[in-house]
Amino acid sequence: MKDIDMLPLAPNLIESTRSIGYSFETAVADIIDNSISAIAKNIYVDINAYDSPYVAILDDGFGMNLIDLQNAMRYGSDNPNKTRDSNDLGRFGLGMKTASLSQCRKLTVISKKNGVINACCWDLDYINKTKSWKLIIFEKDEINASIPMIEKLSNLESGTIVLWQNFDYIKESSISLSDSLNEKTNDLMYHLSLVFHRYLSYEDPQHGVNIFVNNNKLKPLDPFLSYHTATQVLPLEPLEIFGEKILVKPYILPHFSKLSQQDKYMVGGEDGFKRNQGFYIYRNKRLIKWGTWFKMSRQEELFKLARVMVDIPNTLDSIWQIDIKKSSANLPDVIKINLCNIIKNIVDKSEKVFTYRGRNVNSKNINSVWVKIENRGNYSYQINQNHPIVKQYENSLTIEEKSKFEKFINLIQDSFPYDAVYVDVSKGNIASQQPNDEFIFKEMMEYIENGEKAGLEMKDLVNSLITIEPFNKYIHIINKIKEEMLNDK
Numbered sequence: 001m002k003d004i005d006m007l008p009l010a011p012n013l014i015e016s017t018r019s020i021g022y023s024f025e026t027a028v029a030d031i032i033d034n035s036i037s038a039i040a041k042n043i044y045v046d047i048n049a050y051d052s053p054y055v056a057i058l059d060d061g062f063g064m065n066l067i068d069l070q071n072a073m074r075y076g077s078d079n080p081n082k083t084r085d086s087n088d089l090g091r092f093g094l095g096m097k098t099a100s101l102s103q104c105r106k107l108t109v110i111s112k113k114n115g116v117i118n119a120c121c122w123d124l125d126y127i128n129k130t131k132s133w134k135l136i137i138f139e140k141d142e143i144n145a146s147i148p149m150i151e152k153l154s155n156l157e158s159g160t161i162v163l164w165q166n167f168d169y170i171k172e173s174s175i176s177l178s179d180s181l182n183e184k185t186n187d188l189m190y191h192l193s194l195v196f197h198r199y200l201s202y203e204d205p206q207h208g209v210n211i212f213v214n215n216n217k218l219k220p221l222d223p224f225l226s227y228h229t230a231t232q233v234l235p236l237e238p239l240e241i242f243g244e245k246i247l248v249k250p251y252i253l254p255h256f257s258k259l260s261q262q263d264k265y266m267v268g269g270e271d272g273f274k275r276n277q278g279f280y281i282y283r284n285k286r287l288i289k290w291g292t293w294f295k296m297s298r299q300e301e302l303f304k305l306a307r308v309m310v311d312i313p314n315t316l317d318s319i320w321q322i323d324i325k326k327s328s329a330n331l332p333d334v335i336k337i338n339l340c341n342i343i344k345n346i347v348d349k350s351e352k353v354f355t356y357r358g359r360n361v362n363s364k365n366i367n368s369v370w371v372k373i374e375n376r377g378n379y380s381y382q383i384n385q386n387h388p389i390v391k392q393y394e395n396s397l398t399i400e401e402k403s404k405f406e407k408f409i410n411l412i413q414d415s416f417p418y419d420a421v422y423v424d425v426s427k428g429n430i431a432s433q434q435p436n437d438e439f440i441f442k443e444m445m446e447y448i449e450n451g452e453k454a455g456l457e458m459k460d461l462v463n464s465l466i467t468i469e470p471f472n473k474y475i476h477i478i479n480k481i482k483e484e485m486l487n488d489k
């Protein structure tokens with residue numbers, strides 16, 4: 001037996017990998033995955049549709065030295081079977097190249113580490129000319145002001161620019177390249193706000209990011225409307241597959257007619273609201289696939305309101321067929337069967353949630369902290385998990401912390417001292433503890449600030465103060481805030 005090296009022909013292989021099926025927005029998202037894996041805190045996407053059109057994505061992550069950079073440019077820079085860091089969004093060692101060159105003919109990566117800036121470039125025209133895998137390495141004087149955002153990179157301690165130029169496909173498939181790029185910008189903003197919403201909302205404060213598209217800061221697009229007082233959050237359903245934890249959190253959304261314009265946008269309009277029911281599959285908190293029941297649910301009216309967050313760690317990559325674009329996933333039967341059981345539970349529980357609502361004996365217009373629940377003539381008190389402040393707090397927690405928080409809440413409500421309270425109240429022994437005005441004012445302002453961070457309108461937040469216990473007891477403070485913030489006298 002003998003063997004020979006049979007290397008792929010560079011122009012042919014690269015040309016073929018350009019057709020993997022990226023859209024403009026999934027390609028940019030793949031580049032942003034790398035920035036997040038590089039622990040970037042700020043990511044700037046600049047789209048210039050005129051003169052010499054380009055797309056440049058700059059991050060302030062840990063950057064690369066020349067050796068790292070050269071290796072990063074290699075097709076198959078990493079082994080897909082390698083165990084990755086638990087926060088790494090990569091897998092195949094291909095994304096940066098395939099995503100970029102699916103959109104353009106020239107990919108330049110400029111990176112800064114330890115005070116030194118290096119740049120490398122795959123230029124398809126050069127590869128066609130040389131008919132080999134010739135990576136262009138920039139000389140020092142070639143890294144100059146002609147590179148978009150280079151000044152911003154120079155001012156950073158470390159970071160990376162991914163630069164796309166020469167948009168042959170987009171040019172061929174549209175009448176005007178600039179109109180087409182401008183149009184794609186809107187779709188891109190929506191897509192990034194959705195797939196990275198858990199990073200944008202700083203769900204895990206250590207791994208939050210800010211993303212700017214043409215200097216517009218993206219707001220998180222929460223497909224569960226988890227901040228909405230009428231969204232029903234059902235308990236976490238933990239699943240264990242091959243020793244790894246998958247967290248499943250079901251949400252029942254409010255009826256479409258109850259949503260504000262902003263909420264409607266969040267859920268994808270009336271069409272998206274119906275179409276996008278189902279599982280939302282996250283890999284390391286990055287949304288991969290959404291709006292599917294994997295063909296396993298009955299189409300019940302109630303289901304139209306259900307969206308289920310499924311959190312899968314990257315350690316389980318090998319058992320689900322995640323594709324290079326990270327935009328589709330085929331779950332193995334073992335997970336599907338488990339999820340199927342959870343769906344059955346959701347129907348039971350959501351039916352209960354809806355009947356519970358009928359039996360809730362509290363004032364409809366006030367979000368009270370404790371709710372009185374009637375059950376066959378008996379009453380019990382529960383903490384209102386849909387209370388806006390409780391929700392805001394819950395939203396600031398990681399999935400693991402949420403599960404603990406839920407247990408904590410259950411502990412408090414299950415041990416409510418009914419008898420002792422009854423005796424003390426009837427004897428008039430309960431001292432009323434009134435917080436001072438300054439404390440309440442601060443709480444109200446924090447509620448407004450957190451709501452704005454979650455993408456809500458300041459005006460709506462201020463107007464909702466009167467419906468929230470205990471704020472509703474402090475009308476003079478609410479009026480002061482209204483006066484100052486809404487100019488409402």
Ligand SMILES: Nc1ncnc2c1ncn2[C@@H]1O[C@H](COP(=O)(O)OP(=O)(O)OP(=O)(O)O)[C@@H](O)[C@H]1O
Nearest residue numbers: 034035038063072090091092093094095096097160
């Ligand atoms: N913005 C960046 N900052 C620092 N390093 C980066 C950056 N972008 C890419 N890299 C490095 O380049 C390598 C190759 O990136 P590429 O996207 O091609 O593959 P990957 O992220 O490893 O896997 P996948 O194909 O699943 O995306 C990364 O593993 C990382 O080491």
Ligand SMILES: [Mg+2]
Nearest residue numbers: 034090095096
């Ligand atoms: Mg990648």
